[in-house]
Amino acid sequence: MAFLEVADVRKGYGEGDAHIEVIKGVSTSLEKGDFASLLGPSGSGKSTFLNIVGGLEPCDGGRVVVDGVDITGLSDREVGEYRRAELGFVFQFYNLIPDLTVCENIEVCAHLSEDPLPLDDLLRSLGLWDQRRKFPRQMSGGQQQRCAIGRALVKNPKLLLCDEPTGALDYQTSLEILALMEEVNREYGCTVVVVTHNDAIARMSNRIMRLHDGMLVEDSVNEERVPALSLEW
Template sequence: MTANPYLEISGLTKSYGSGDIRTQVLKGIDASISKGEVCVLFGPSGSGKSTFLNLVGGLETVDGGSIVVNGQDITTLSGRDLVEYRRRELGFIFQFYNLVPDLTIRENIEVCRHLAKDPLPVDDLLNSLGLWEQRKKFPNQVSGGQQQRCSIGRALVKNPGLLLCDEPTGALDYKTSKEILALMERVNKRYGCTMVIVTHNDAIKHMSNHILRLRDGVLVEDEMNDSVIPAFEIEW
């Protein structure tokens, strides 16, 4: 286990259904991730990746085990305390951008700024994300890559400690995917946030500090990467 982990998961279990059709999706997961790491989570469809992300994000309740984030066991939280955890600690980046179509790029980011106690400056984010020229446009007026940049900005503006990324390049072409991965790399270095990236793209492990792999609800790989390479250099 990682010394002084930022995210520590112990004995995590989760099942769906009941009786004879009850299916155990996660079967006692133990893992720890340090502050500032880029951690990539692999696994085939149905292996439990999205369930893992939802549990860490406080979107679903666990059956057993604990999830400690920045010293707080979130499995003991409910109601307003759980909402506060998501507001304070988390940023979400999804495969499908989930932007508000009637708001401009800038306004989509500003919406989440109002949720945070210590938000990042929107102008700085727009410049860092390469969105300054698009700030007054609506989502349907910019490219898919620019929409994903906006969704990253929306997640980042809260100044979260933890970014949960669910297939963030899954809907993008090869060139744009590499641009987004390079952007996420810069975000990690500039803002120091911890990232957990769920993906099917095995090449992303080369730009990651920490590699986790699920199979049938069991953690079958938990390795550190001592040879991290820049995102622009990875190929698939």
């Protein structure tokens, strides 16, 4: 059984003549440890798809199965438990708590897990050991995104969902963050899905999915992955 199975998922907004279908019968699956890029232009449904997989939004039809659990059939409380136990989220904007240090921002999420990663080891892996006592306002955008990734990872999630994680970063910092995510995928074994409009990022992924107008128009395996630090755009 695939680690992530999405079957005929549909999602729309509005009622009557104002109803717009954003996700139109999408089906796909990922194996444990896959690194997948989800591409498409603005308005193609990428973020909505990610939110459905992450249990942030319900779908109107179809099912989403993660590690053998059909999350579309869970109660609100059970969905909350799923997000707490199984998922890590990384967004374009870091959403760090401004009055907490790097260490404290990450530690907050460690308390959500029954089996968190060792905080000191994670800080060193993320290159944040020397910044651990700094506040978000004292750090660069790249360092803040590293902190946001650490906050998502400290729970030791099985699935890491990233929505435009380099969208607010410059080119060189973007490469460094992508290289970090590549390392995270390899070292921690979590399945990673990255939503992006940047086609170059697909070259570092072993799975490439592309949405257009709410439909999955590409779902392919990339046999020749390029290291993140070698990407150009």
